[in-house]
Amino acid sequence: MRIISWKKEFQLSAPLQRHFSSAKFTTPQTDRIQPIQMAYSSYELTSIPSISPLIIMHGLLGSKSNWRSLSKSLHAQTCRRVVAVDARNHGESPHNENHSYRYMAEDLRALLTLLEIDRAVLLGHSMGGRAMMLTALLYPNLVKGLIVVDTSPIRTSESINLVDSFLEAMRKIELPPKVPILIAKNIADRQLSTVVKDIATRQFLLTNLLETEEGDCKWRVNLDVLQRYLVKQVANFPLVTNVYNGPTLFIKGALSDYIKDSDAEEIKRIFPNAEFERVEGAGHSIHSDQPSKFVQIVSSFLKKLT
Incomplete structure (x- = not known):
């Protein structure tokens, strides 16, 4: 396995800047977003199998370094390229005056373009999970599958x-x-x-x-x-009319209140093919509380995606 890292303190060049899609929002949006180039670490074999890579985004105040050992384990378990990113205003990625899920979705789309990835499986924890959900809703053609770790598009924990x-x-x-x-x-x-x-x-x-x-x-x-x-962005998931019909897995910590059982029906209106896994003995940071079980659940889901 080789690990490739990238970090730099400037924004993407003009050819990689992206316009808004035509997705319908219930709140006014600007006409154009300039993405940043996120720092990332890529865990890959010398010869990459022809399967969709896994892109991982951490939660609020986290970084790609928090996911180093898990990225290595998931790569070893699935022989799938794993790319862990630093969200804007986090880790080694550039700081920016804008921070919303819409901006993070554009950052992700720009990264896929930069890495020449046609389709990827997206995995995100907490804030990162919401960024990945919105990316799947806006750009389903770029998403092979979606894994959401202890966060919901329906509600936000009081914590x-x-x-x-x-x-x-x-x-x-x-x-x-x-x-x-x-x-x-x-x-x-x-x-x-x-x-x-x-x-x-x-x-x-x-x-x-x-x-x-x-x-x-x-x-x-x-x-x-x-x-x-x-309060106005990170704590609230954007109101969209889109639906993502691809394979989706929500992983909930049994000791966490970020996803409630009562959310399932409403979640499935947005993600009709959603599955739910509950991890006993885990709080909000499932990947830290129960790393072995977490890798097992994620690997099993990934192996079902060709």
């Missing part, structure tokens, strides 16, 4: 209300200049602990703290933009 306080706490972190990254993380952890009580959550947030070439430490996520768009 989203905590995220704004997390973002605000991260913005208020004060770090002395030129401190090593480990010391910076200890300082940030102590300051975050007054707001973010759960140790695992703090550790996850601190994966976004990095050391610059100048020796200072900073957040790699665009906190200002993410906080600005949290």
